[in-house]
Amino acid sequence: MRRYSQLPGAGRQDTLADRVHRYRGVLLVVLAPLALVSLVLLLMPRAPSGAAQRPLGGGGAAAVAAGDKKYAVIFDAGSSGSRVHVFCFDGNLDLVHIGTDIELFVQKKPGLSAFANDPREAAQSLVSLIEKAKEVVPAELRDQTPVRVGATAGLRALGAGKSEEILQAVRDLLREKSSFKNQPDWVTVLDGTQEGAYEWVTINYLLGKLGKTYADTVGVVDLGGGSVQMAYAIPEKDAEKAPKPADGEESYMKKLFLKGTTYHLYVHSYLRYGLLAARAEILKAGNANGYSNCVLAGHQGQYKYGGNIFEASAAPSGSSFSECRADVVKALKVDEACTHMKCSFGGIWNGGGGAGQKNLFVASFFFDRAAEAGFINSNAAVAKVKPSDFEEAAKRACKLNVNDAQSSYPAVQKDNVPYICMDLVYQYTLLVDGFGVDPQQEMTLVKKVPYSDAFVEAAWPLGSAIEVASSS
Ligand SMILES: O=c1[nH]cnc2c1ncn2[C@@H]1O[C@H](COP(=O)(O)OP(=O)(O)O)[C@@H](O)[C@H]1O
Numbered sequence: 001m002r003r004y005s006q007l008p009g010a011g012r013q014d015t016l017a018d019r020v021h022r023y024r025g026v027l028l029v030v031l032a033p034l035a036l037v038s039l040v041l042l043l044m045p046r047a048p049s050g051a052a053q054r055p056l057g058g059g060g061a062a063a064v065a066a067g068d069k070k071y072a073v074i075f076d077a078g079s080s081g082s083r084v085h086v087f088c089f090d091g092n093l094d095l096v097h098i099g100t101d102i103e104l105f106v107q108k109k110p111g112l113s114a115f116a117n118d119p120r121e122a123a124q125s126l127v128s129l130i131e132k133a134k135e136v137v138p139a140e141l142r143d144q145t146p147v148r149v150g151a152t153a154g155l156r157a158l159g160a161g162k163s164e165e166i167l168q169a170v171r172d173l174l175r176e177k178s179s180f181k182n183q184p185d186w187v188t189v190l191d192g193t194q195e196g197a198y199e200w201v202t203i204n205y206l207l208g209k210l211g212k213t214y215a216d217t218v219g220v221v222d223l224g225g226g227s228v229q230m231a232y233a234i235p236e237k238d239a240e241k242a243p244k245p246a247d248g249e250e251s252y253m254k255k256l257f258l259k260g261t262t263y264h265l266y267v268h269s270y271l272r273y274g275l276l277a278a279r280a281e282i283l284k285a286g287n288a289n290g291y292s293n294c295v296l297a298g299h300q301g302q303y304k305y306g307g308n309i310f311e312a313s314a315a316p317s318g319s320s321f322s323e324c325r326a327d328v329v330k331a332l333k334v335d336e337a338c339t340h341m342k343c344s345f346g347g348i349w350n351g352g353g354g355a356g357q358k359n360l361f362v363a364s365f366f367f368d369r370a371a372e373a374g375f376i377n378s379n380a381a382v383a384k385v386k387p388s389d390f391e392e393a394a395k396r397a398c399k400l401n402v403n404d405a406q407s408s409y410p411a412v413q414k415d416n417v418p419y420i421c422m423d424l425v426y427q428y429t430l431l432v433d434g435f436g437v438d439p440q441q442e443m444t445l446v447k448k449v450p451y452s453d454a455f456v457e458a459a460w461p462l463g464s465a466i467e468v469a470s471s472s
């Protein structure tokens, strides 16, 4: 848990307001031409022909300026939990401290989709997060500070009707309780491409890569609970040849304009292939005999996901790495017909690879399971690993029964223990057979990214906040 300290500046409102009032005539004469000149200077170098002004093409929620500081409040309504992030940017769009931290980050479980039949209660689950956010934004700036809510795979999977009811309840709550600047179209289900693009912006921004050529940027994989995203930059000439997506699928390409540079981003989000959703797919793919080759010996039970129930009992001989792997390959539909040059899995174009994907930053559940399986330090922000590390860990885990696994992996939550073999096999197979990563290729698992003298969460909300802050 972070500390929330009161920002300097709160409480000076009256004095400042008095002074502004007294000198308003002088201020107008001095500031009006200055503002005009700065506007011209700001816009001039940022307008190459044809490039969009809004870096991510979003809704234009302008972050608020305090001096040259701008705050933005972003809610991440993830499938397994809700989180709030508050960021503060200076005039150069660099992050500045909020009290002693560089970001306010608070999280809560479960996510909105756990309240599928009670939209009001879903919205109420955000109240404590709203309160925490309010504590760090100075009172006089709150009504000008935009709050956005992005829901991901959990609400996507609920379908339009139920998710819209929940979003409406959240809009009502923000209007009545948040005191932040809110707008109905700032509370949405993010499409998978948007989520992947924001995550790519977050990581590349924090690493100082934005403004450099596409080949200097890093590729990003984000394994959530409900969906998994792959995003990386490719050369313009390749982007022009990108296949058109199938009916109902999102476009493979997204054009971003950031720090004076245009990027052509390949992004795909695979719904139902987040770690928790994939368990259901794996159980469906491999459950022919009423048991699963991926569930640890000694476990008899059912797995509940997205309102459905799946048989999840161990085979008589317990879990097996190789048989579980075969089930995962089936669940991934690795052999599905590919109508493009090259596919990842399920007939989806792989983007063609290249320099923007060479250096991979891999986030969310990849980090968490690697830490729980004990092959990376859970207190580190980043860790270098290879896909083969997941393979080795999986081979070890698949040999255990539930009791031995509980004592071998004390960091694994009790509910997750029967699935530790399945999760690790899935992660290895997703990387190698799904995304085509070489088992020996080094990649970076990332939880937080070092930035200035602090660490920032490696998650999509910062990308959204950058869009908000740069569109003012
Ligand atoms: O802000 C964050 N910081 C670090 N990890 C995060 C953050 N947001 C999500 N995660 C990781 O993602 C995992 C679950 O993803 P989430 O609930 O967001 O599913 P979704 O993206 O499929 O909706 C969490 O267990 C956690 O490891």
Ligand SMILES: [Ca+2]
Pocket (backbone or CB within 6 Å): 078, 079, 152, 224, 225
């Ligand atoms: Ca997520």
